[in-house]
Amino acid sequence: MKRWTAALIGVLAVAAALAAGHLVAGLVGTGASPYLAVGNTAIDFTPSFLKDFAVRTFGTYDKLVLLLGMALVIAGLAVLAGLLSRRSPLPGTVFAVVLGLVGVGAVLYRPDTDALGVLAPIASLAVGVAVFRWLHRTGPLDGPGRRNFLLVAGAAVLAAGAGRLLGDRVDVEESRRAVGDLTPRTKAPAIPVDADFQGEGTPSFITSNADFYRVDTALTVPRVRAEDWSLRVHGLVDRELNLRFEDLRRRDLVERTITMTCVSNEVGGPYTSTANFVGVPLRDVLLEAGVKPGADQLFSTSVDGWTAGSPIDVVLEEERGALIALGMNGEPLPPEHGFPARLVVPGLYGYVSATKWVVDLEITTFAAKKAYWLNRGWGERGPIKPMSRIDRPLGLSTVKGSKVVVTGVAWAQPVGVAKVELRVDGGPWQQTTLAAHVNAVTWRMWRIALDLPNGGHTVEVRATDKNGFTQPQERVEPIPDGATGWHSIFFTVE
Structure with a gap:
């Protein structure tokens, strides 16, 4: 069997398997979709440092990156399984069974799925094995073989779409409107x-x-x-x-x-x-x-x-x-x-x-x-630490004119912010002007106008809460119980 044909068989079989699982999950519970169950389980077992890296690097797109990364890994493994099966369908069959069993294990592990949920990965396993062996018998990508390949691809797209529609049948927006x-x-x-x-x-x-x-x-x-x-x-x-x-x-x-x-x-x-x-x-x-x-x-x-x-x-x-x-x-x-x-x-x-x-x-x-x-390994009680942030100017930006207004936000829930101070190029601390106080459990905005000479400048900020505690200078990573340190930026005045 040609390499491209073998690789395509592996990818189509996996696509059909995942689509079948997603379709059945639309009936028994979206969380039972093998793809999502494995993804959620991967999140559960991700070490804290890696999770923190994902949030720091990708922000609110961390889950999208995980799903895309999983798709690439699974596709790569599917290609490998297909290439190993050029002479015999056995390696690809084993891969389909293993993938299905991983899905079964993930669904059984998840606390948000019930006994019926296991039907979704079982469907994935059965369809993956059947489609792989059937396409392997079909042969080259011409004549009837091409039609069968297109049939599997179309069926996978339809099954995945139907699963999505079934999963969305719970009309949350209508429920919100009814409230x-x-x-x-x-x-x-x-x-x-x-x-x-x-x-x-x-x-x-x-x-x-x-x-x-x-x-x-x-x-x-x-x-x-x-x-x-x-x-x-x-x-x-x-x-x-x-x-x-x-x-x-x-x-x-x-x-x-x-x-x-x-x-x-x-x-x-x-x-x-x-x-x-x-x-x-x-x-x-x-x-x-x-x-x-x-x-x-x-x-x-x-x-x-x-x-x-x-x-x-x-x-x-x-x-x-x-x-x-x-x-x-x-x-x-x-x-x-x-x-x-x-x-x-x-x-x-x-x-x-x-x-x-x-x-x-x-x-x-x-x-x-x-x-x-x-x-x-995270902290037990998680009290919020006093913190401040510079929002304008942006770091590494260029500011026109010597009159520079620096603004930002500070928070110290539930005590409240008493003062925010700024210093320029390591000089003396200057007290900023605080916006109106709302309550002790909300943030507080601040501003200060500076007269600065041309050139590069570094500004640092720190907040003090109403108990007199000033956020420490020492930089501490967010995990296990919240970051500390003074926020600083560098900008240029022209």
Whole structure:
């Protein structure tokens, strides 16, 4: 058999196998798609340093890069299997079986798939073996052989498309529209007009839903309708609660302006955003369940099986304002930000506090259960560290004229920012002008006007919180419990 024919047989067989699995997964649950199950499992077993590298290098495109990388690896292996099968179909058959068994193992491992989910990788295995052996018998790429090759390619495309359509049959957007307005009984104070310096380069104080950062482990956004959603509260409690979406929205909703920060945020990084969240005070729900003595962890689980552990003493602080959030910036939560419900705990990095698509709250202890990232060596409690960032001028940019306005943002949830200082070329620290204070759990914008001579300049920034703690100069990587260090940029004045 010619090399190109053998290679194409391997690629088409794998494509048909993955498409068949995706089609069946559309019926039994999207998470059972072998391609996605293997991808999600790969994320779970990725070392922390590699995950941090992916976020740092590719940002919010890290999942796309993973999927494309998987596709290239699988295609390469498929080509190799085809080339090894030029004289006999046995090597390719073995490869198809191994690929199918990897899919079975990944689906069985995933916490968001049930017993029926294994049907998807089994279908992949059967179709992969059958198509490979059939095409191998077909022979060269001419006459009937060409028609068979085209038939397999077309069938794979149709099966993958049908699987996508079936997987999207859960109409989340219709469910969001049906929720309608989430009118809070207690509204957040209006944002002052001078809460940012957007015209001079800072972000707007409130981050739009479209621009709000997203860092999570979900390869595909879970599709959960509000009508089907429920939240179980159990564990070390006096009474177990099972709450539907309507049970929560009928309560007295509150609106709170909160800045969220990702632990993966490097010094000067973009993973911090602010929104008006509407929801039910988490403290009220936990007190209704009755937290038993000795409990020190709120162990929350997402519909896709991801888990986080929040300190009980923190989420029970009344002034902290932790929420089971249902809405965000005047609308129900967007699907990618946790619809129908998520947790928001001010002052804690998201990996210990911000479970999206939350379906389970267990009151327990840190000794009894370890959440997703704790099992990977991350910090236990995750308090947000004071941090500041320079937004304008951009690093390595050229500024015209000696009058230079430097602007940026600082945060120190839940204490609040007291002052932000800047220094030029290692000189004395100068205090910046702060934008209007909104509350202690939100970021704060700053600006300073400098008169600088022509040439290159390095500016550094540091923030001090209202307890008098100044962010340290020492550079520490984000993992395991948040970055430290002074953000600095170099620019040229002409």
